[in-house]
Amino acid sequence: MNKRNIHISLNEAKSSAGSLKGLDIQVGKIKGEFWDEKEGPTPFPDHIDLRNWDRTLLARYKPLYLPFCDLCCLCTYGKCDLSGGKRGACGIGMEAQQSRIVLLAACIGAATHTSHGRHLVTHLIGKYGRRTPINVGGSNVDVEAPVIRLVCGIKPKTLSDLETVLDYLESQLTELLATAHTGQESDPIDFESKVFHAGMLDHVALELADMAQISVFDFPKADPDAELVKLGLGTIDSKKPVILVIGHNVPPAVDIIRYSQKHDLSDKIEVTGICCTAIDLTRQDPHAKIVGPISWQLRYIRSGVPDVIVVDEQCVRADLLIEAGNVSAPLIATSSKNCAGLVDRTLDNPDDIISDLVSGKVPGVLILDPDKVGEIAVRTAVLVKETRRTKKVSFIPTDQELIELAKRCGGCMECTRACPNETPIPEAMKSAALGNFVSLAEIYDSCIGCGRCEDVCNKDIPIHNTLVAAARKKVISEQFFVRAGRGAIQDIEIREVGGPIVLGEIPGVVAFVGCANFPKGVSEVAEMAREFAKRRYICVASGCSAMAIGMYKNEDGQTPYEEYHGRFEAGGIVNVGSCVSNAHISGAAIKIASIFAKRNLRGNYEEIADYVYNRVGAVGVAWGAMSQKAAAIASGFWRLGIPVIVGPHGAKYRRMLMGRKDNEEDWYVYDTRTGEKVYVGPVPEHLFITAETKEEAMVLIAKLCMRPNDTSRGRSMKLTHYIDLYKRLYGIMPDDIHLYIRSSADIPITMKEEILPIITEKGQSDQIIPDPTLLTSQIRKRNGAK
Amino acid sequence: MNKRNIHISLNEAKSSAGSLKGLDIQVGKIKGEFWDEKEGPTPFPDHIDLRNWDRTLLARYKPLYLPFCDLCCLCTYGKCDLSGGKRGACGIGMEAQQSRIVLLAACIGAATHTSHGRHLVTHLIGKYGRRTPINVGGSNVDVEAPVIRLVCGIKPKTLSDLETVLDYLESQLTELLATAHTGQESDPIDFESKVFHAGMLDHVALELADMAQISVFDFPKADPDAELVKLGLGTIDSKKPVILVIGHNVPPAVDIIRYSQKHDLSDKIEVTGICCTAIDLTRQDPHAKIVGPISWQLRYIRSGVPDVIVVDEQCVRADLLIEAGNVSAPLIATSSKNCAGLVDRTLDNPDDIISDLVSGKVPGVLILDPDKVGEIAVRTAVLVKETRRTKKVSFIPTDQELIELAKRCGGCMECTRACPNETPIPEAMKSAALGNFVSLAEIYDSCIGCGRCEDVCNKDIPIHNTLVAAARKKVISEQFFVRAGRGAIQDIEIREVGGPIVLGEIPGVVAFVGCANFPKGVSEVAEMAREFAKRRYICVASGCSAMAIGMYKNEDGQTPYEEYHGRFEAGGIVNVGSCVSNAHISGAAIKIASIFAKRNLRGNYEEIADYVYNRVGAVGVAWGAMSQKAAAIASGFWRLGIPVIVGPHGAKYRRMLMGRKDNEEDWYVYDTRTGEKVYVGPVPEHLFITAETKEEAMVLIAKLCMRPNDTSRGRSMKLTHYIDLYKRLYGIMPDDIHLYIRSSADIPITMKEEILPIITEKGQSDQIIPDPTLLTSQIRKRNGAK
Amino acid sequence: MADQDPWIRSEMGGTKQAHVISKPEIMVAMLKKSRRSLVIIGNETISGGKRTETLIKLILKLQNTYHTPVLSTAHIFGKLIAHGIKPDANLGSMEITGRLCDPQWKGLDGNGQYDLIFVAGFSYTLLSLLLSGLKQGAPDTKVISLDPKYHPHATWSYPNMKPDAWQAEIDRFISLFSPDNM
Amino acid sequence: MADQDPWIRSEMGGTKQAHVISKPEIMVAMLKKSRRSLVIIGNETISGGKRTETLIKLILKLQNTYHTPVLSTAHIFGKLIAHGIKPDANLGSMEITGRLCDPQWKGLDGNGQYDLIFVAGFSYTLLSLLLSGLKQGAPDTKVISLDPKYHPHATWSYPNMKPDAWQAEIDRFISLFSPDNM
Numbered sequence A, B: 001m002n003k004r005n006i007h008i009s010l011n012e013a014k015s016s017a018g019s020l021k022g023l024d025i026q027v028g029k030i031k032g033e034f035w036d037e038k039e040g041p042t043p044f045p046d047h048i049d050l051r052n053w054d055r056t057l058l059a060r061y062k063p064l065y066l067p068f069c070d071l072c073c074l075c076t077y078g079k080c081d082l083s084g085g086k087r088g089a090c091g092i093g094m095e096a097q098q099s100r101i102v103l104l105a106a107c108i109g110a111a112t113h114t115s116h117g118r119h120l121v122t123h124l125i126g127k128y129g130r131r132t133p134i135n136v137g138g139s140n141v142d143v144e145a146p147v148i149r150l151v152c153g154i155k156p157k158t159l160s161d162l163e164t165v166l167d168y169l170e171s172q173l174t175e176l177l178a179t180a181h182t183g184q185e186s187d188p189i190d191f192e193s194k195v196f197h198a199g200m201l202d203h204v205a206l207e208l209a210d211m212a213q214i215s216v217f218d219f220p221k222a223d224p225d226a227e228l229v230k231l232g233l234g235t236i237d238s239k240k241p242v243i244l245v246i247g248h249n250v251p252p253a254v255d256i257i258r259y260s261q262k263h264d265l266s267d268k269i270e271v272t273g274i275c276c277t278a279i280d281l282t283r284q285d286p287h288a289k290i291v292g293p294i295s296w297q298l299r300y301i302r303s304g305v306p307d308v309i310v311v312d313e314q315c316v317r318a319d320l321l322i323e324a325g326n327v328s329a330p331l332i333a334t335s336s337k338n339c340a341g342l343v344d345r346t347l348d349n350p351d352d353i354i355s356d357l358v359s360g361k362v363p364g365v366l367i368l369d370p371d372k373v374g375e376i377a378v379r380t381a382v383l384v385k386e387t388r389r390t391k392k393v394s395f396i397p398t399d400q401e402l403i404e405l406a407k408r409c410g411g412c413m414e415c416t417r418a419c420p421n422e423t424p425i426p427e428a429m430k431s432a433a434l435g436n437f438v439s440l441a442e443i444y445d446s447c448i449g450c451g452r453c454e455d456v457c458n459k460d461i462p463i464h465n466t467l468v469a470a471a472r473k474k475v476i477s478e479q480f481f482v483r484a485g486r487g488a489i490q491d492i493e494i495r496e497v498g499g500p501i502v503l504g505e506i507p508g509v510v511a512f513v514g515c516a517n518f519p520k521g522v523s524e525v526a527e528m529a530r531e532f533a534k535r536r537y538i539c540v541a542s543g544c545s546a547m548a549i550g551m552y553k554n555e556d557g558q559t560p561y562e563e564y565h566g567r568f569e570a571g572g573i574v575n576v577g578s579c580v581s582n583a584h585i586s587g588a589a590i591k592i593a594s595i596f597a598k599r600n601l602r603g604n605y606e607e608i609a610d611y612v613y614n615r616v617g618a619v620g621v622a623w624g625a626m627s628q629k630a631a632a633i634a635s636g637f638w639r640l641g642i643p644v645i646v647g648p649h650g651a652k653y654r655r656m657l658m659g660r661k662d663n664e665e666d667w668y669v670y671d672t673r674t675g676e677k678v679y680v681g682p683v684p685e686h687l688f689i690t691a692e693t694k695e696e697a698m699v700l701i702a703k704l705c706m707r708p709n710d711t712s713r714g715r716s717m718k719l720t721h722y723i724d725l726y727k728r729l730y731g732i733m734p735d736d737i738h739l740y741i742r743s744s745a746d747i748p749i750t751m752k753e754e755i756l757p758i759i760t761e762k763g764q765s766d767q768i769i770p771d772p773t774l775l776t777s778q779i780r781k782r783n784g785a786k
Numbered sequence C, D: 001m002a003d004q005d006p007w008i009r010s011e012m013g014g015t016k017q018a019h020v021i022s023k024p025e026i027m028v029a030m031l032k033k034s035r036r037s038l039v040i041i042g043n044e045t046i047s048g049g050k051r052t053e054t055l056i057k058l059i060l061k062l063q064n065t066y067h068t069p070v071l072s073t074a075h076i077f078g079k080l081i082a083h084g085i086k087p088d089a090n091l092g093s094m095e096i097t098g099r100l101c102d103p104q105w106k107g108l109d110g111n112g113q114y115d116l117i118f119v120a121g122f123s124y125t126l127l128s129l130l131l132s133g134l135k136q137g138a139p140d141t142k143v144i145s146l147d148p149k150y151h152p153h154a155t156w157s158y159p160n161m162k163p164d165a166w167q168a169e170i171d172r173f174i175s176l177f178s179p180d181n182m
Ligand code: SF4
Pocket: A072, A073, A074, A075, A076, A077, A078, A079, A080, A087, A088, A089, A090, A091, A092, A182, A183
């Protein structure tokens, strides 16, 4: 709806006449006066503008719904039982209801990123001015905002241009959320289309947020050689006062660093972080330390190491105030999104606040000014360190205590039944009671630190703590490296890999993204990333997954970030940054269309998505995706035609989008040159799928990287990886190879002997490789062909 | 966040240089250059700006949570069992989780109204221009936008000013929705505060949406004598082609009327409506007919009467396409919020569309241009009427068929167990099988037309249809009147009743609002409204409740709208309009502070809410509230200090806000004159409560109208009603009278004898009547008192 | 491990479901163990027919034998008097639920919270929510639903029963009342 | 009306909960009635220990006696061969679930949909969702969960069982296999 309106911002007009200082009409800049690219059909699109594209994709990739329960409980007509084809009191059926739940999740996710972006931009404008230029990579990055260009049709130059984008996002999200109201949308596929829209908006929000912070802070700017930063519980010097920052909004953490630098305390305190704030903090200051992903919260706090806990927004445990209180660590909440019931002390005298915190008079405070957080966190940490020496602050039991605790266990199995990963705690307790901690320590590896087991133990065993205790040696040795988040991909990198990717000669781009709801421990992600880097795919990572990859060492003691380079080219493992940096991944795909293929981006979503879908062999892997944000991020990839694989817990997103390789009619594309419909095989076969095991995921990755546009050389390389992985991991030949071999030129040479008989049996005839598209608008209509 | 930014709109800047036509910098207008009222502390407030006010209210009115189930299933860490004090994998506890669910509902509700407002404003600007002036009541209404003035601190003059407000709403809603993400807010009271914020935003959206449509269409403009319009299934001439409009967005319906007028078809077709579109349509054209509230959808469609069904957004059944198909009535979807899986034919030739619809080639179409909907609906209705004559279009069984159907019933009770109102269908079927339809017909009265019973009947009895058949006589006699929605309350009306209300001499303002999820039939709402109008309260109504009040006749055959006047004064029953008109109710309360008490509104929320809370004896009754929108509307009333009573199904909102009259310390206010804390008794006792029966509701209404500011004369009147109702309905004297009698002057004279002994027993001492406030900022600090 | 407990306990809507009252002795035992019990009856207590008759009989007996205080909700106080019961108090169903969830509440007589609640005479949906509220807010309070419909959120509940069977069960319960059983 | 069915059926998370397999005869009867049955085994089939041993034995017997086709999910095909089972097909667990929900699907052999599915060897949570998907998308298909944990979304499920008891049950099931019982 914002499409035809331009919002012009104005600095301060509080008093009435005469005070219009700072009026800044940026029409040209926003709508591209200095941008000669032709505007495409859908700048600032509504959902409906891209509905046809969505329905095209959704006709191939049909939703499979996996309801959490039989009911809908969204309104007071309910609960309604929707099982067995029944409809709710509002007339909705189960499929539409499930897709509505997916939409709600995607809206919550996109709202979270958008609101975060709004918060960041407003804060940074307040501090640095609205004319602060966007700079994500200097001269190395000309296409600085591929997603925004594509979706909004504008070329943002300053922070203030981003406000226009925010207005659009907020307006659209409000509309999407409205459709989730009882008695609105009724069709599941239309709900799914709205999910896609939310996802697309989410990537705009991601790009916007990361652009803003990269531009203003000292983050690596599209730097393939960003520094290595320390990661792991074992890297922290707990003798110093230790500050822990948790969340996603980095300004308070940055101000902690700045305060300590200004007061020469950098060497005297440790600043440590969990989750994306940690990642972004190390982009600012590589000396800060990353503790670990979201699931490290309980174990780290209970170790007693952090002296002050600073929490901002997103992915923060809702019981931090309790946990922090248990270890006498003051909590500083810094976001209005999580006020945590604390008194807002933003305007109070720092001395008073600090004295209240240090004395324990209050368990925590709410401070909404990052600068002030910087001062208070540092000064409090220094003081509180002393008082905490005299208190019990670690709740990790000693070996002897552990044995005593384990002896209490009655083997009731309630903990296993409450554990998301069904860990075999009772058995492990049995051995631990006898002094053998091996099994308990093994559970530590697959424990996501949720604490549910403890709540159900009627013997009051602090189970999570016992795991940490049992794994003590391992925990202390958690000393890893991760490459600081580099941000965007440089134009030149894209130029170099664009051809090989589009032709299929770089077998694929694999993005490891999302949270740490890992079924079997973080190591699986590292394993996958290494496998594909070794195979010379381009591996990209962000957020908790980027950390997970770092939490691994090879025989030489190297982490994957030491073993592999950080360039966006074959064989790299590229940490783009925090969750908001995911936009650089979709952005890279979009930039291929722009920089390599010279397609117009401006407001030209459908064409570019069609390009990416048919040509760019990229796959997202969200092995531990947990949150609504992850749902939104995945949705953004789908609309762009990029498949996403999730781990087993990802089934709880309640809806898959899967193709059917057995339905030949589903896999035709147009040849843009002739307009003819050409069978291209099931590539990529799925848009969203849960893999049961990492082995299944690896085979899926290789398979889903295939695209209709692959040259024979490219396809044969991709097939080589697919078949090789399948054989190694499944122990047999895949039974669908013939679907991917369009002509004998596609057959991997080294596998000819194995494959030829299969092809002969299945009777494969030669197919042309078209210039593929799903859009009739892309057909060049030569020779009178439609 | 928008607070310090002003968004200036610009008409068209698509081409680059030189085309800045229509630049319209409205700084003065928006920020009040022509408005000399002093700006208050919180124009365009964030949630945090009003957090203290919220916490003040929430300290009195503590949440009681009534979870729907033990679980949280919002993310893929879950499901998590939160019962018995357990915490989820994200650390959240049950209370915060429930309040988060309430927040989600309020956000969905407010988003729905905001998005509807955005849609309306954009549409109307497109059609009438952005300078179209706001006009809700001409010279009778000077304070034209009390809610917007109060919240945003601006005085909107044109449609385009409303866009600034929309930007603010969308931004805030995005932020609130973000806090519902896993791992954000952790404190239940802070969640509740965010709920209040969502509610406040919702009232802004409501006001904005209704102002826009009132300004542009021929709606009554604050007209106490708006026309009476026909209501009920019995008022429809089914021999004519009949169009049914359902939903909340009136432009397509208006264009149906206009098309038929232009083509002289007004007398030849029937335009009928359900839900708010019906209400708003009759504001435009009093000849249109209202079928009934939301729950009339199935029965009306299945009667076969409507020939074409036009559906827009909100509160529309999700199975309309199926139901419409069953009776061969084409469906025209008109909102992108409900695409219903239909092909978008907005740009097609009307002749083609009509031919496809009439021939039944397609069951429905999506048309996003209201003008076009007007033409297509009318022309299709005329044509389809003919073809439908030859088809089976009514599914209401004949008496004989009814007996046969009833005979099928095996008495399994599944229908009762699926029915929201636990209606005794099996018993009624037993009698019906013997030809006695009385019990079935009785069920019709309490049936909300949800259709759940039919889905579970394993004898495939179309139960809902049998109810309609059994009640045939009653159905045909559904011929009522409702006064067309008048819109705002005039300033002069406020001036006249302001004093009596604030002093308590008009005993209260009772607003009947919300949906039709009525536990025991619509008649209860009419009964309540009549009772309080008779007692010379001011009764206000909107939406489905306004219809429900109309669906009643007294002994003289008069509907309440004929029996009582429509002025905002004692003894009136005032239909303000559709759901968005609810803002005129909160607006009236706010206007009392402004017009009567001369308080500044501009960006001055806290002070005004405090004023309303302590002085304006208003209560909302949402007897059949069902939706997330209703949740948002209620929340907006709460923040303003106006209590809301819901019917038994309202318990499913899962959270009450109740005071504790037995805790004396909860009921102190400051006396603004002295700063002293004064006990004022539990007035109003609750902010949100479910009443089990209409009798309980009526007693609660009377009780919750009491305010600390009541003069003795006012209090004694209010007590008279309270005690009188209590005695009549409960059969005893209330046992808490002493809490409301501050001195003997408060005792109703006619009840002195009864009351004095009670007071003597309970030992009531004289209390002063303060100038009450909850805000220290309102204390005038005379005599050095704090 | 009951047969129909999902292995992951959060699989179905609730992890803690009411025990089924298989014999009235259970309730007598609970009454004996209880320090302070309370009967809460809702508006459907007086909806007429067998249900009313049965409930009135039971409540009268409880009042007389065990002196259990009776609280009526909604508007039925006067009507109960007509049925021969004088409730000890009247409060809204939400109000009493809120108070029962407040550990500081002094009770109807100022002597403190209750540890055993009997409920009856409510619509199913409303009672479900009230019970859910109590389960959440007053986890240590035992709540017995006497209505003939299974209520998972209670501590103990009758199963779904035909009116006759239910009446017989209530009669059996009453037959156990005696001052010895206190 | 089972004792623990809420009266309003939607009160708890699910209205249709799996029947508990109380004796193996039930499954034999279902096999007899079925026109086309399929066994789906997940990655935990080969997680080792008693579970693997028991399942492998059962599957081999099913393959041999009833010629029920076996489909393995995830990556376990090769490992199953090592255990002496050659699955008839391999698909992802989501892929096979999607196909089972498509009435048009031709089956592994081109002869059409299945009406009886045995599942085993999955993590509890994943199987829950797969079963829920089938309940929703293939309402007429009977699904029997052979894992020793109660799965409400199946049509029939074992209750939660200790490994030994489960093994004994499976053995009893196998003991009933005979060409007569087809
Ligand atoms: S939204 Fe529909 S299905 Fe869900 S509870 Fe409400 S009426 Fe029932």
